[in-house]
Amino acid sequence: MNNPHLPLVTVVSPVYNSADYLEDCILSVLNQTYPNIEYIIMDGGSTDNTRAIVEKYADRLTFISEKDRGQSDAINKGWQRATGDIIAWLNADDIYAPDAVEHAVTYLVNHPDTLWVYGCANFVDEHGQPNNYRYPIFEWNYDKLATFGCYIVQPTVFLRRQVIDTFGYIDETLHFGMDYEYWLRIGKQYPPAFVPDIRVTVKIFQDTKSRSGGYKRLQEISAMLARYGYADLPSTMHHQWVDAVLDNIMRHLRKGEWRALRADWHDLHRYPKQVLRGTGKWLLRKLMPTSAERRLRRWFVRPKKSHPDALCG
Numbered sequence: 001m002n003n004p005h006l007p008l009v010t011v012v013s014p015v016y017n018s019a020d021y022l023e024d025c026i027l028s029v030l031n032q033t034y035p036n037i038e039y040i041i042m043d044g045g046s047t048d049n050t051r052a053i054v055e056k057y058a059d060r061l062t063f064i065s066e067k068d069r070g071q072s073d074a075i076n077k078g079w080q081r082a083t084g085d086i087i088a089w090l091n092a093d094d095i096y097a098p099d100a101v102e103h104a105v106t107y108l109v110n111h112p113d114t115l116w117v118y119g120c121a122n123f124v125d126e127h128g129q130p131n132n133y134r135y136p137i138f139e140w141n142y143d144k145l146a147t148f149g150c151y152i153v154q155p156t157v158f159l160r161r162q163v164i165d166t167f168g169y170i171d172e173t174l175h176f177g178m179d180y181e182y183w184l185r186i187g188k189q190y191p192p193a194f195v196p197d198i199r200v201t202v203k204i205f206q207d208t209k210s211r212s213g214g215y216k217r218l219q220e221i222s223a224m225l226a227r228y229g230y231a232d233l234p235s236t237m238h239h240q241w242v243d244a245v246l247d248n249i250m251r252h253l254r255k256g257e258w259r260a261l262r263a264d265w266h267d268l269h270r271y272p273k274q275v276l277r278g279t280g281k282w283l284l285r286k287l288m289p290t291s292a293e294r295r296l297r298r299w300f301v302r303p304k305k306s307h308p309d310a311l312c313g
Contacts (some may be wrong), residue, residue, distance in 0.1 A: 012078030119198025136310035242278025
C-alpha cells in the first residue's frame with residue numbers, strides 16, 4: 001500500500017478502554033484515499049475489548065499495549081516511534097473523513113513553507129447523531145487563540161516532522177489542554193494554514209475529557225496560558241468557570257466543608273457578568289434531560305450567526 005514517492009504520514013491513536021468507538025476510528029484511517037500511511041495505536045493497557053478489535057487489522061497497523069502516564073505520554077510514545085514526514089494524532093472516538101489525509105498532504109506538498117495545517121469538524125454525540133455543538137473555527141490569529149479560545153480542532157491538525165524536531169513533544173504535565181498549549185508553543189513562530197477540505201467527525205459527550213474536566217481543566221488551562229503571558233481564561237470559558245465553581249459549591253455543601261465555601265464564593269464572582277448566564281446553564285444541565293438539551297441545541301445553536309467571521313464550525 002505504501003508508495004515511496006509520496007510523503008509518509010504517521011497517525012497515532014492514544015487509546016484506553018475505548019472499544020465502543022475504536023473500530024470506526026481505525027477504519028477511518030485504514031480506508032483513507034491517501035495510500036502512504038503508518039498507523040500506530042498506543043494502548044494504555046485496556047481491560048475491555050480493545051485488543052480483539054485491533055487484532056482484526058493487525059497486518060495494517062502497529063499496536064503497542066503498555067501502561068502509560070496518561071494521554072500525553074501515549075501520544076509522545078507514538079510520535080517517538082513515528083517514521084513519517086507528516087505526523088498527526090487521532091483519538092479513539094474521532095473519525096477522519098475519507099480524504100482528510102490526502103487534502104492535508106496535498107496542501108503541505110504545494111506549500112513547502114507551511115509547517116502545519118488544520119481544518120473543519122462535525123460534532124456528534126456518543127451515538128453518532130449531530131449534537132449542534134458550538135465550535136466556530138477561524139482563520140489563524142495567535143491572540144484570538146489565547147483570548148477567545150482554542151478554535152483549532154485537534155484531530156484536524158497535521159504537522160511536519162520539523163515541528164516536533166524544533167519544539168519537542170506534547171507537555172506531559174497537562175491532561176486537558178495539551179493540544180492547546182502545543183498550538184500556542186509552535187504557532188508564534190510558525191503560523192498554520194487553514195485547509196477547509198480537511199474534515200473530521202468529533203464525538204462530544206459527557207464522558208469526554210473536554211466535558212468532564214470541570215474545575216481542574218479550567219485551572220490547568222489558566223495556568224498554562226499564564227506561561228504565555230495571558231492572565232485570563234479565554235472568553236468562551238468564562239461561563240464554564242461559573243458552571244465548574246457551582247459544582248464545587250454543591251460538592252462542598254454535601255461534604256460539610258463550610259470553610260471552602262468562602263473561596264468558592266470568591267471564585268464564582270471572578271467573571272461577574274457571566275454569573276447569571278453560567279448559573280442558568282448549570283441549572284439546565286442539572287435539571288434538563290439530555291434529549292431536551294439536544295433539542296434546544298438544534299433550535300438555538302447557530303455558530304456562523306453568533307460568529308460571522310467563523311470559517312466553519
